Amino acid sequence: MKRIIDLSCSIFHQIPVFPADPAVGFMNHHSHKGAGYCVSQVIMGTHTGTHIDAPLHKIEDGNSIDVIPLEKFIGKALIVDLTYLNSGDEIKLANIVDYKDDIKKSKIVVLKTGWSKHFGEECFFTDFPGITFEAADWLSRQDINMIALESPSVHPTDHVRIHECFLKKDIVILETLCNLELLNNKFVELFAVPLKLKGLDGSPVRAFAIEK
Amino acid sequence: MKRIIDLSCSIFHQIPVFPADPAVGFMNHHSHKGAGYCVSQVIMGTHTGTHIDAPLHKIEDGNSIDVIPLEKFIGKALIVDLTYLNSGDEIKLANIVDYKDDIKKSKIVVLKTGWSKHFGEECFFTDFPGITFEAADWLSRQDINMIALESPSVHPTDHVRIHECFLKKDIVILETLCNLELLNNKFVELFAVPLKLKGLDGSPVRAFAIEK
Numbered sequence: 001m002k003r004i005i006d007l008s009c010s011i012f013h014q015i016p017v018f019p020a021d022p023a024v025g026f027m028n029h030h031s032h033k034g035a036g037y038c039v040s041q042v043i044m045g046t047h048t049g050t051h052i053d054a055p056l057h058k059i060e061d062g063n064s065i066d067v068i069p070l071e072k073f074i075g076k077a078l079i080v081d082l083t084y085l086n087s088g089d090e091i092k093l094a095n096i097v098d099y100k101d102d103i104k105k106s107k108i109v110v111l112k113t114g115w116s117k118h119f120g121e122e123c124f125f126t127d128f129p130g131i132t133f134e135a136a137d138w139l140s141r142q143d144i145n146m147i148a149l150e151s152p153s154v155h156p157t158d159h160v161r162i163h164e165c166f167l168k169k170d171i172v173i174l175e176t177l178c179n180l181e182l183l184n185n186k187f188v189e190l191f192a193v194p195l196k197l198k199g200l201d202g203s204p205v206r207a208f209a210i211e212k
Numbered sequence: 213m214k215r216i217i218d219l220s221c222s223i224f225h226q227i228p229v230f231p232a233d234p235a236v237g238f239m240n241h242h243s244h245k246g247a248g249y250c251v252s253q254v255i256m257g258t259h260t261g262t263h264i265d266a267p268l269h270k271i272e273d274g275n276s277i278d279v280i281p282l283e284k285f286i287g288k289a290l291i292v293d294l295t296y297l298n299s300g301d302e303i304k305l306a307n308i309v310d311y312k313d314d315i316k317k318s319k320i321v322v323l324k325t326g327w328s329k330h331f332g333e334e335c336f337f338t339d340f341p342g343i344t345f346e347a348a349d350w351l352s353r354q355d356i357n358m359i360a361l362e363s364p365s366v367h368p369t370d371h372v373r374i375h376e377c378f379l380k381k382d383i384v385i386l387e388t389l390c391n392l393e394l395l396n397n398k399f400v401e402l403f404a405v406p407l408k409l410k411g412l413d414g415s416p417v418r419a420f421a422i423e424k
Contacts, residue, residue, distance in 0.1 A: 004282045012410035022241050022253040026412065029234050029257060036372045038413040039269070041234040043255040045241060049408070057251070060244045070216045070420055160248045164251045191403070193418045196261070198224035200238065201250040206405045208282055 007177045007207040008050040009119060018125055018152050021045045035140060046202040052194045053173040057201040058163040061172065065203045066196045071144045072172055075107035077190035079183055083114040085129055093135045108146040115150040116178035130155030136165040140170050144207035177207060185211050219419040220262040220387045221331060230364050238257045258414040264406045265385040269404035269413040270375040275382065277415045278408045283359045284384055291395055291404035294328040298342055305347045311376055319359040320402050321351060327362040328390035342367030348377040360386040389419060397423050
């Protein structure tokens, strides 16, 4: 029996966003009473909620989100359990290097840290477990299409360099995943397909997994 | 060999929208030169480009887009070829009733009219082939989760009543599909998963099909 597991957070009016990112607003445009039907207007940043970073996010002549083949956003994902990390720990090469053979069997690496439980807390955007440069550099040399995280970015302070590490290799980054604790298997089929936003640097997504 | 076929139109700054719907705007928020990375801001209506109508679009106490199970947006789709219709023709019961047995084998019905070729023309939002009330009523009595269209709405003039026909039965409506001519098979696996926009009436989607 197939199970579909939603791995996305809700996007809502004034949802907390990464420091200095655009605020999110929902406005009613047509109402049932007025027009006979309801239409809303949404204003949001490209990195709102669960979202994908395209290479253009960091690389000036990198691919925008709309030109990346859909195959990049769909595939066999390895769930790397890092929930044993302590508060303040970084994700180091030693935490992931033993997964080398499992990574060879997959196209997406999901770093499960349990961080999504802090969504809504002040610390969410500042104190998350960052990936060290050494670990990111090693991951970027594996044959993968996507790196997927519960945190809102790759590193609290060294994020520009570590984004570049993945994005210059055309490895897209999926951020702010949730519900990973609902997955039973080490390998799942993961879908995180962005909107086709012409020329833009990223997109919110509805990420989900299929388990058999 | 699996093929993934993108069935979504690009969303771009000032993309044409349904009459009286919100205009779409893309704005640069952070730039590479300024912040060291690029973030954009998007303003758009919930029914922009390829999109899903939730029951709330028409039904005041209907389900919003974020509470509908993902199973509703993923499934075996029947492609009903109606490209033989002439300009000005409606989609009538007689055009679809013979597909009754095929519809029983699927959860999504795609009405392929070829209308997407008119995207960008003035007629796109006004002269598309509407579904008659009789045909919509019959379709809404079949065991399906979704009705999918190349046109931007269900009918040029009778759209409020025909939306209601589907949405009161919790059959979601996928509108403004394109690229259907790239599909080879009568049945495909279709994905049209909306953003998790809390409490809203619809969402743009990246719809795609998988063919084997």
